[in-house]
Amino acid sequence: LAKTTQPISMDSYEGQEVNITCSHNNIATNDYITWYQQFPSQGPRFIIQGYKTKVTNEVASLFIPADRKSSTLSLPRVSLSDTAVYYCLVGDPMDTGRRALTFGSGTRLQVQP
Amino acid sequence: EPEVTQTPSHQVTQMGQEVILRCVPISNHLYFYWYRQILGQKVEFLVSFYNNEISEKSEIFDDQFSVERPDGSNFTLKIRSTKLEDSAMYFCASSPGDDGETQYFGPGTRLLVL
Numbered sequence: 095l096a097k098t099t100q101p102i103s104m105d106s107y108e109g110q111e112v113n114i115t116c117s118h119n120n121i122a123t124n125d126y127i128t129w130y131q132q133f134p135s136q137g138p139r140f141i142i143q144g145y146k147t148k149v150t151n152e153v154a155s156l157f158i159p160a161d162r163k164s165s166t167l168s169l170p171r172v173s174l175s176d177t178a179v180y181y182c183l184v185g186d187p188m189d190t191g192r193r194a195l196t197f198g199s200g201t202r203l204q205v206q207p
Numbered sequence: 208e209p210e211v212t213q214t215p216s217h218q219v220t221q222m223g224q225e226v227i228l229r230c231v232p233i234s235n236h237l238y239f240y241w242y243r244q245i246l247g248q249k250v251e252f253l254v255s256f257y258n259n260e261i262s263e264k265s266e267i268f269d270d271q272f273s274v275e276r277p278d279g280s281n282f283t284l285k286i287r288s289t290k291l292e293d294s295a296m297y298f299c300a301s302s303p304g305d306d307g308e309t310q311y312f313g314p315g316t317r318l319l320v321l
Contacts, residue, residue, distance in 0.1 A: 128309065137211075137298045137312030138250060181250060183310075195240070195252040195263075 098182060098198040105204050112169045114180050116198045119163055122185030127158060127165045132179045132200070141180075142167065169203075177205045209233045211313035213299050219319045220289055228284045228316045230299030239282045240300040240310060241274065243267065250298065256282065289320045 099117040106112045118127070126145050130138035142149060144156040144165070155168040169176060182198040212231045220226050232239050241253040254264040256274055273285045282301075286293055296317050300310040 130312075132250075135296075135315075135317075137300070137315050139312065140309045143309060195255070197242075197250040197252070199249050 098184060098196055100180075100182065100198040100201045102199070103202040103204065105206065106172050107206050108173055109171050112172050112176075112203060113166050114169075114201045114203070115164055115166045116182030116184075117164045118182065118184045118196075118198070121162060125185030127156070127162070128183040129154070129156065129165075129167045130181045130183060130197075131176075132181065138181060138197075172203070172205045174205050174207060177203060179203070211299055211301055211311050213297075213313040213316050215316060216314065217317045217319070219321065222291060222320055223288050225285065225287050226289055226318060228286075228297050228299075228318070230282045230284070230313055231280050232282055232299065232301030233311055234280070236301035236303050236311075238262075238302045238304065239274075239276070240302075241284045242298040242300065242312075244296045244298065244315075245292075246295070253284070286318075289318075291320050294318055294320045 097119050126143045128143040129141045131141050132138045142151050142154045142156045144158050146158045146162060149156045157166040165182060167180060179200045179202050181200045184196055211233055214229045218226055237257060239256045242250050243253055244250045251267060252265050254268045254274055255262045259276060271287050275283050282299060296315045298315045299313045302310045
Protein backbone atom coordinates (compact mmCIF):
# COMPACT_ATOMS: atom_id res chain seq x y z
CA LEU A 95 0.00 0.00 0.00
CA ALA A 96 1.19 3.48 -0.78
CA LYS A 97 1.76 5.61 2.29
CA THR A 98 1.68 9.36 1.81
CA THR A 99 2.98 11.92 4.26
CA GLN A 100 2.57 15.68 4.12
CA PRO A 101 3.21 18.38 6.72
CA ILE A 102 -0.01 19.17 8.54
CA SER A 103 0.33 22.92 8.17
CA MET A 104 2.57 25.69 6.91
CA ASP A 105 2.58 29.44 7.40
CA SER A 106 3.88 32.01 4.95
CA TYR A 107 3.67 35.67 4.05
CA GLU A 108 2.46 37.25 0.87
CA GLY A 109 5.08 37.29 -1.88
CA GLN A 110 7.10 34.41 -0.49
CA GLU A 111 7.81 31.11 -2.19
CA VAL A 112 6.22 28.08 -0.54
CA ASN A 113 7.37 24.50 -1.02
CA ILE A 114 5.18 21.63 0.13
CA THR A 115 6.55 18.10 0.00
CA CYS A 116 4.60 14.87 -0.14
CA SER A 117 6.38 11.63 0.59
CA HIS A 118 4.85 8.64 -1.17
CA ASN A 119 6.45 5.22 -1.01
CA ASN A 120 5.35 2.40 -3.29
CA ILE A 121 3.20 4.32 -5.73
CA ALA A 122 1.97 2.94 -9.03
CA THR A 123 4.81 3.05 -11.53
CA ASN A 124 2.84 4.36 -14.49
CA ASP A 125 0.76 7.01 -12.77
CA TYR A 126 1.17 10.72 -12.67
CA ILE A 127 1.54 12.53 -9.36
CA THR A 128 -1.06 15.23 -9.06
CA TRP A 129 -1.57 18.12 -6.67
CA TYR A 130 -4.89 19.65 -5.77
CA GLN A 131 -5.99 22.74 -3.88
CA GLN A 132 -9.09 22.73 -1.71
CA PHE A 133 -10.96 25.66 -0.20
CA PRO A 134 -13.48 25.09 2.60
CA SER A 135 -16.72 23.44 1.46
CA GLN A 136 -15.47 23.06 -2.11
CA GLY A 137 -14.20 20.17 -4.17
CA PRO A 138 -10.46 19.79 -4.82
CA ARG A 139 -9.17 21.83 -7.73
CA PHE A 140 -6.34 20.69 -10.00
CA ILE A 141 -3.06 22.60 -9.68
CA ILE A 142 -0.36 20.62 -11.46
CA GLN A 143 0.61 17.12 -12.50
CA GLY A 144 3.87 15.39 -13.35
CA TYR A 145 5.49 12.00 -13.85
CA LYS A 146 9.12 12.78 -13.17
CA THR A 147 11.68 15.62 -13.08
CA LYS A 148 10.16 19.09 -13.16
CA VAL A 149 6.94 20.50 -14.47
CA THR A 150 5.92 24.14 -14.47
CA ASN A 151 2.66 25.83 -15.33
CA GLU A 152 1.29 29.31 -14.83
CA VAL A 153 0.60 28.82 -11.12
CA ALA A 154 3.12 26.33 -9.74
CA SER A 155 6.08 24.05 -10.26
CA LEU A 156 6.35 20.40 -9.37
CA PHE A 157 9.63 18.67 -8.61
CA ILE A 158 9.78 14.87 -8.68
CA PRO A 159 13.05 13.01 -8.01
CA ALA A 160 14.05 10.01 -10.06
CA ASP A 161 12.91 7.50 -7.42
CA ARG A 162 9.43 9.10 -7.33
CA LYS A 163 9.24 8.57 -3.58
CA SER A 164 8.36 12.20 -3.03
CA SER A 165 7.19 15.28 -4.86
CA THR A 166 7.43 18.95 -4.01
CA LEU A 167 4.86 21.52 -4.98
CA SER A 168 6.33 25.00 -5.31
CA LEU A 169 4.12 28.09 -5.26
CA PRO A 170 6.35 30.96 -6.43
CA ARG A 171 4.84 34.05 -4.83
CA VAL A 172 1.87 33.31 -2.66
CA SER A 173 -0.99 35.67 -2.02
CA LEU A 174 -3.75 35.67 0.58
CA SER A 175 -6.00 33.80 -1.84
CA ASP A 176 -3.60 30.84 -1.79
CA THR A 177 -4.68 30.07 1.78
CA ALA A 178 -6.10 26.57 1.36
CA VAL A 179 -5.39 22.89 1.91
CA TYR A 180 -3.05 21.26 -0.60
CA TYR A 181 -3.18 17.55 -1.36
CA CYS A 182 -1.01 15.22 -3.38
CA LEU A 183 -2.79 12.40 -5.22
CA VAL A 184 -0.99 9.23 -6.21
CA GLY A 185 -1.83 5.81 -7.57
CA ASP A 186 -1.77 3.08 -4.93
CA PRO A 187 -1.03 -0.39 -6.36
CA MET A 188 -3.32 -3.09 -4.99
CA ASP A 189 -2.84 -6.82 -4.58
CA THR A 190 -5.27 -7.34 -7.44
CA GLY A 191 -2.82 -5.71 -9.81
CA ARG A 192 -5.06 -2.70 -10.19
CA ARG A 193 -4.61 0.48 -8.30
CA ALA A 194 -6.67 2.74 -6.10
CA LEU A 195 -6.12 6.46 -5.75
CA THR A 196 -4.76 7.89 -2.54
CA PHE A 197 -4.87 11.48 -1.44
CA GLY A 198 -2.22 12.69 0.95
CA SER A 199 -3.29 13.88 4.36
CA GLY A 200 -3.25 17.48 3.17
CA THR A 201 -1.19 20.53 4.12
CA ARG A 202 -3.05 23.56 5.40
CA LEU A 203 -1.28 26.66 4.07
CA GLN A 204 -1.99 29.93 5.84
CA VAL A 205 -0.75 33.06 4.06
CA GLN A 206 -0.43 36.19 6.15
CA PRO A 207 -0.33 39.77 4.84
CA GLU B 208 -15.89 26.03 -19.00
CA PRO B 209 -17.59 22.63 -18.51
CA GLU B 210 -17.92 21.46 -14.93
CA VAL B 211 -19.06 18.52 -12.85
CA THR B 212 -22.35 19.11 -11.07
CA GLN B 213 -23.78 17.29 -8.06
CA THR B 214 -27.22 17.13 -6.48
CA PRO B 215 -28.37 17.63 -3.86
CA SER B 216 -25.91 20.02 -2.25
CA HIS B 217 -27.09 18.87 1.18
CA GLN B 218 -28.92 15.73 2.29
CA VAL B 219 -30.16 14.86 5.76
CA THR B 220 -31.36 11.33 6.37
CA GLN B 221 -32.22 9.00 9.20
CA MET B 222 -29.94 6.13 10.10
CA GLY B 223 -30.93 3.01 8.18
CA GLN B 224 -32.38 4.88 5.21
CA GLU B 225 -31.07 4.66 1.67
CA VAL B 226 -29.72 7.71 -0.12
CA ILE B 227 -28.80 8.33 -3.74
CA LEU B 228 -26.29 11.00 -4.58
CA ARG B 229 -26.29 12.25 -8.12
CA CYS B 230 -23.55 13.57 -10.36
CA VAL B 231 -23.38 14.83 -13.91
CA PRO B 232 -19.79 14.40 -15.13
CA ILE B 233 -18.24 16.46 -17.90
CA SER B 234 -19.80 15.23 -21.12
CA ASN B 235 -16.78 13.89 -23.04
CA HIS B 236 -15.11 12.29 -20.02
CA LEU B 237 -14.90 8.53 -19.80
CA TYR B 238 -13.83 7.88 -16.21
CA PHE B 239 -15.89 8.71 -13.15
CA TYR B 240 -15.06 8.66 -9.48
CA TRP B 241 -16.59 9.02 -6.05
CA TYR B 242 -14.66 10.29 -3.05
CA ARG B 243 -15.61 10.88 0.55
CA GLN B 244 -14.34 13.49 2.99
CA ILE B 245 -15.30 13.24 6.62
CA LEU B 246 -15.31 16.65 8.31
CA GLY B 247 -11.76 17.75 9.08
CA GLN B 248 -10.16 14.75 7.40
CA LYS B 249 -8.56 14.07 4.06
CA VAL B 250 -10.29 13.13 0.85
CA GLU B 251 -10.72 9.34 0.53
CA PHE B 252 -11.12 7.41 -2.69
CA LEU B 253 -14.22 5.23 -2.90
CA VAL B 254 -14.59 3.96 -6.44
CA SER B 255 -13.76 4.53 -10.08
CA PHE B 256 -16.05 3.62 -12.97
CA TYR B 257 -15.40 3.10 -16.65
CA ASN B 258 -17.33 1.56 -19.50
CA ASN B 259 -20.33 0.87 -17.30
CA GLU B 260 -18.47 -1.07 -14.69
CA ILE B 261 -16.39 -0.52 -11.58
CA SER B 262 -12.70 -0.42 -12.44
CA GLU B 263 -11.29 0.07 -8.95
CA LYS B 264 -12.65 0.41 -5.45
CA SER B 265 -11.25 1.01 -2.01
CA GLU B 266 -11.79 -0.92 1.20
CA ILE B 267 -14.38 1.67 2.19
CA PHE B 268 -16.56 0.76 -0.78
CA ASP B 269 -18.25 -2.33 0.67
CA ASP B 270 -21.62 -3.91 -0.08
CA GLN B 271 -23.38 -0.93 1.41
CA PHE B 272 -22.35 1.14 -1.59
CA SER B 273 -23.18 0.86 -5.25
CA VAL B 274 -22.69 3.04 -8.32
CA GLU B 275 -24.61 3.28 -11.53
CA ARG B 276 -24.68 5.21 -14.74
CA PRO B 277 -28.40 4.97 -15.45
CA ASP B 278 -28.29 7.07 -18.60
CA GLY B 279 -25.79 8.91 -20.74
CA SER B 280 -25.31 11.79 -18.37
CA ASN B 281 -25.87 10.84 -14.73
CA PHE B 282 -23.56 8.93 -12.39
CA THR B 283 -25.02 7.93 -9.04
CA LEU B 284 -23.77 6.68 -5.69
CA LYS B 285 -26.27 4.71 -3.63
CA ILE B 286 -25.71 4.16 0.06
CA ARG B 287 -27.94 1.51 1.56
CA SER B 288 -28.89 1.43 5.23
CA THR B 289 -26.93 4.56 6.15
CA LYS B 290 -24.93 4.69 9.36
CA LEU B 291 -23.95 7.67 11.47
CA GLU B 292 -20.37 7.36 10.28
CA ASP B 293 -21.48 7.81 6.67
CA SER B 294 -21.91 11.50 7.42
CA ALA B 295 -19.41 13.24 5.17
CA MET B 296 -18.94 15.31 2.06
CA TYR B 297 -19.17 13.16 -1.05
CA PHE B 298 -17.37 14.36 -4.15
CA CYS B 299 -17.84 13.14 -7.69
CA ALA B 300 -15.06 13.59 -10.23
CA SER B 301 -14.52 12.80 -13.88
CA SER B 302 -11.52 12.62 -16.17
CA PRO B 303 -10.89 12.06 -19.87
CA GLY B 304 -8.56 9.11 -19.23
CA ASP B 305 -7.26 6.93 -16.45
CA ASP B 306 -3.49 7.15 -16.41
CA GLY B 307 -3.60 9.78 -13.71
CA GLU B 308 -5.12 12.39 -15.95
CA THR B 309 -6.54 15.45 -14.34
CA GLN B 310 -9.73 14.82 -12.45
CA TYR B 311 -12.36 17.50 -12.30
CA PHE B 312 -14.28 17.55 -9.06
CA GLY B 313 -17.84 18.57 -8.40
CA PRO B 314 -18.85 20.85 -5.52
CA GLY B 315 -19.86 17.92 -3.34
CA THR B 316 -22.93 16.70 -1.47
CA ARG B 317 -22.90 17.11 2.27
CA LEU B 318 -24.62 14.06 3.79
CA LEU B 319 -25.76 14.12 7.39
CA VAL B 320 -27.04 10.90 8.93
CA LEU B 321 -29.05 11.33 12.12
